[in-house]
Amino acid sequence: MSHDFVKKSLTRRGVLKGAASGAGAAVLGAGAARAQGPDPLITEKQDWATGLGDGVDATPYGLPIKYEDDVVRRNVPWLTADPISSINFTPIHALDGTITPQGCAFERHHSGAIELKKEDYRLMINGLVDTPLVFSYADLERFPRENRVYFCECAANTGMEWAGAQLNGAQFTHGMIHNMEYTGIPLRTLLEEAGLAAAGDLKDKWVYVEGADASSNGRSIPMDKALDDVLVAFKANGEALRKEHGYPVRLVVPGWEGNMWVKWLRRIEVTEAAVESREETSKYTDTLADGTSRKWTWVMDAKSVVTSPSPQSPIRHGKGPLVITGLAWSGRGAITRVDVSKDGGKTWETARLAQEGQNKALTRFYLDTTWDGEDMLLQSRAMDETGYVQPTKHQLREVRGENSVYHNNCIQTWHVKPNGEAENVEVS
Amino acid sequence: MSKSLKLYLGAAAGTVVVLGTAYAAANASVDYPEVAVTHQKSAPVAAADAPAPQDEADAPVRLAEAHQARTTASDASHITVPTTMPEVSTEAGRFGLGRAALPEEVAAWNHDIMPDGSNLPVGSGDVWTGDEVFAEHCASCHGDFAEGRDNWPKLAGGQGTLADKDPLKTVGSYWPYLSTTFDYIRRSMPFGNAQSLSDDDVYAITAYILYSNDLVDDDFVLSNETFMDVEMPNAEGFIVDDRETTEAHFWAEPCMENCKGSVEITMRASVLDVTPDEGEDTATSEETGPPVEEQAAAPQAEPVQQAAAEEAAPEAQAGASIDMALAAEGEGVFKKCKSCHQVGDGAKNRTGPMLNGVVGATIGQVEGFKYSNDMAALGEAGRSWTAEDLNAFLEKPKDFLKKTKMSFAGLRKEEDRLAVIEYLKTFQ
Numbered sequence: 012m013s014h015d016f017v018k019k020s021l022t023r024r025g026v027l028k029g030a031a032s033g034a035g036a037a038v039l040g041a042g043a044a045r046a047q048g049p050d051p052l053i054t055e056k057q058d059w060a061t062g063l064g065d066g067v068d069a070t071p072y073g074l075p076i077k078y079e080d081d082v083v084r085r086n087v088p089w090l091t092a093d094p095i096s097s098i099n100f101t102p103i104h105a106l107d108g109t110i111t112p113q114g115c116a117f118e119r120h121h122s123g124a125i126e127l128k129k130e131d132y133r134l135m136i137n138g139l140v141d142t143p144l145v146f147s148y149a150d151l152e153r154f155p156r157e158n159r160v161y162f163c164e165c166a167a168n169t170g171m172e173w174a175g176a177q178l179n180g181a182q183f184t185h186g187m188i189h190n191m192e193y194t195g196i197p198l199r200t201l202l203e204e205a206g207l208a209a210a211g212d213l214k215d216k217w218v219y220v221e222g223a224d225a226s227s228n229g230r231s232i233p234m235d236k237a238l239d240d241v242l243v244a245f246k247a248n249g250e251a252l253r254k255e256h257g258y259p260v261r262l263v264v265p266g267w268e269g270n271m272w273v274k275w276l277r278r279i280e281v282t283e284a285a286v287e288s289r290e291e292t293s294k295y296t297d298t299l300a301d302g303t304s305r306k307w308t309w310v311m312d313a314k315s316v317v318t319s320p321s322p323q324s325p326i327r328h329g330k331g332p333l334v335i336t337g338l339a340w341s342g343r344g345a346i347t348r349v350d351v352s353k354d355g356g357k358t359w360e361t362a363r364l365a366q367e368g369q370n371k372a373l374t375r376f377y378l379d380t381t382w383d384g385e386d387m388l389l390q391s392r393a394m395d396e397t398g399y400v401q402p403t404k405h406q407l408r409e410v411r412g413e414n415s416v417y418h419n420n421c422i423q424t425w426h427v428k429p430n431g432e433a434e435n436v437e438v439s
Numbered sequence: 440m441s442k443s444l445k446l447y448l449g450a451a452a453g454t455v456v457v458l459g460t461a462y463a464a465a466n467a468s469v470d471y472p473e474v475a476v477t478h479q480k481s482a483p484v485a486a487a488d489a490p491a492p493q494d495e496a497d498a499p500v501r502l503a504e505a506h507q508a509r510t511t512a513s514d515a516s517h518i519t520v521p522t523t524m525p526e527v528s529t530e531a532g533r534f535g536l537g538r539a540a541l542p543e544e545v546a547a548w549n550h551d552i553m554p555d556g557s558n559l560p561v562g563s564g565d566v567w568t569g570d571e572v573f574a575e576h577c578a579s580c581h582g583d584f585a586e587g588r589d590n591w592p593k594l595a596g597g598q599g600t601l602a603d604k605d606p607l608k609t610v611g612s613y614w615p616y617l618s619t620t621f622d623y624i625r626r627s628m629p630f631g632n633a634q635s636l637s638d639d640d641v642y643a644i645t646a647y648i649l650y651s652n653d654l655v656d657d658d659f660v661l662s663n664e665t666f667m668d669v670e671m672p673n674a675e676g677f678i679v680d681d682r683e684t685t686e687a688h689f690w691a692e693p694c695m696e697n698c699k700g701s702v703e704i705t706m707r708a709s710v711l712d713v714t715p716d717e718g719e720d721t722a723t724s725e726e727t728g729p730p731v732e733e734q735a736a737a738p739q740a741e742p743v744q745q746a747a748a749e750e751a752a753p754e755a756q757a758g759a760s761i762d763m764a765l766a767a768e769g770e771g772v773f774k775k776c777k778s779c780h781q782v783g784d785g786a787k788n789r790t791g792p793m794l795n796g797v798v799g800a801t802i803g804q805v806e807g808f809k810y811s812n813d814m815a816a817l818g819e820a821g822r823s824w825t826a827e828d829l830n831a832f833l834e835k836p837k838d839f840l841k842k843t844k845m846s847f848a849g850l851r852k853e854e855d856r857l858a859v860i861e862y863l864k865t866f867q
Contacts, residue, residue, distance in 0.1 A: 087715055092580070092590035092846075093790050094809065096630070122627065135540050135548055141531045143540035150536045179708040183715075206531025219551060225633035227626050229551070278548050287554045287616050289623040293608065296677065302602030304613075308680040312689075322708075350693060355702035359695045388702060398690045410685055414606055426704060435708035439701070 100186030116189035121226030141206025166268035195244030231285035266342030300412025311342035315393035326431035330384035341395035355388030563662030564643025595651035611652025769862025
């Protein structure tokens, strides 16, 4: 019974209801708890304190406890024609720290998540190389490998918000992002193994990468990036990649739009020019107000969002101590500072970074504050090591109009009401 | 002005290429100091256009400080853990891993068609052939005239709309290169049955899409020889990423106090109300509240399955007298269904549910397929796919069930419908 009760209260409506009544109750504070008498959770013997729990083999591969089963990826069905070629969203409103568990890290497929065994896996390098090569999965495990943490953000993250506040939740407005520790081989190592003398002057050369799925999702990457920090990865957060993230091998293109992180990577081709594939012409190009479009907009600009409080994570206590937290990241390097505003951008205070910003990885920020129980217009603003400052939506629209779809890194506003609920709003 | 801006300004088309290299040096110096030096000196690939950071005017101060700080931090936290990489060489075949790719293997996977038409296969197709092939393989999603159905991509129309509030981006209005269309159809279409079309069919479909966009006349024949004669209206509509110049003002010292006069809420997400409900947050979850798992196992589920079994039984008997000649004809008709539906051994759900045993089965019950609510409701009411209902559904799906997800227009000829139903009976 008590399980059901907890579970129900975790539904959003339950949470909101709880928040509303909780706001009043909490005003009474600790003194009220005394007045109500001893807490039966303490004074009465509980089942879990007298009986036995599960044995060690109850879940050979563990999943989150059932009380957390609302912390899952969700999609927005009206966005796409079919879930086979679609996207879902990481529940960032309910996570903390910076590493995204694979099981709730957003998915984006263009022809569905395929099942490809390691034994059936082949990686080809061809084009302008000395010797076109084929690697098996076992071959890849014999190259020197590295561990690095990077964020992966879909270029369309926040893309539904260009024309105005639309989706009510950080998961939906900013959840096309995850951050994992990858184990992999520098792409440079594999290119050098095939030999790049045949490519001549590398300055204007490209590397075309494609996946084994039906979409192939081919993308052209300039050679300098390919030789810089791109990884051919086969582990994430210490374990094998999940099917939905490209098992057994995916590309990691740090700081650049997620579409280039080709999953089920099967071919790497050194070319004279960009292939101009579907994914780099008809999609992932950004149309400006005058109808011309930017292409090759690979870098993800610095961005941040308050993950709590937020529409899916309302304030459940009354006024008093409040932790405001969120995430910040930049495709140009490390986050150096995050500012938070409670009044819609009139005044700002600098938040505390949980750790020093890491290169092209998520940074967690906290503002440990005191809530007066009044309305707040919560915003966060990221700065990176190049001095770039996250712009307002107004600033972005001035340059880009409202039809870019991709690369919306604007400052987000949550309206937190006196009852603790929050709503996605746009402010003047 | 920041370092990165100076780098970008001189770079034009190679914008990020240059940046990437700069970071290569910078990053390497953080994580792998020894290797960074090696790269600069011994690896001509990176050294070719790697600007020595020290020579870049006044720029690198802040960046260098940031990196210095991180170096110190990471050094401190990894005192006992060596993080150096083996030295990387430009000597091809240094590891001797992998094997040479055979020419026929490269040919089997390398399908890239470049913007200049290179790598096009020999072949041709005319508009009228394309009309037929398109109707068979593409129209169920993209519409008879490439105008698109539901949320599936529209391939025709939209010229002159790119500066509008809602631009329509199609092959005709947006795609800069025809090579992209041919390349994508050839490797990734039809959806769910990729690489099933002959090269001539791909030429024909491409010709028909051009015709649907008023870009060629109805007597046009597209071939590897005429391919580059086609002019794409939006070929000049793209510019290379110019954020570093047009958005240079985003690199600025941020305001902290009195940044605005007044702040008004100008838009709220709740006005649009397009945020999906959260899974269990349905009308039943709070009041009557059984958790999701319990709902799935709710008592009424079982009778429905029993009903399905009972209903299926007589049809299975009828299956004993399948008209094999008619079923053979139906196999031909079923080609129109194949892009979305699978039958036979190992059939899986694709855009549509797998259809093994569909004749006589309870409507909307294929495991793992997400039906429209209305379709699922028919099944929950105990209705099954009789030959009569299938016939009616296949004639005009949306007349049979207005909100069905099946975007197929229907089979006009009764003989086709009866044949395909007979064919489906062979998969009981």
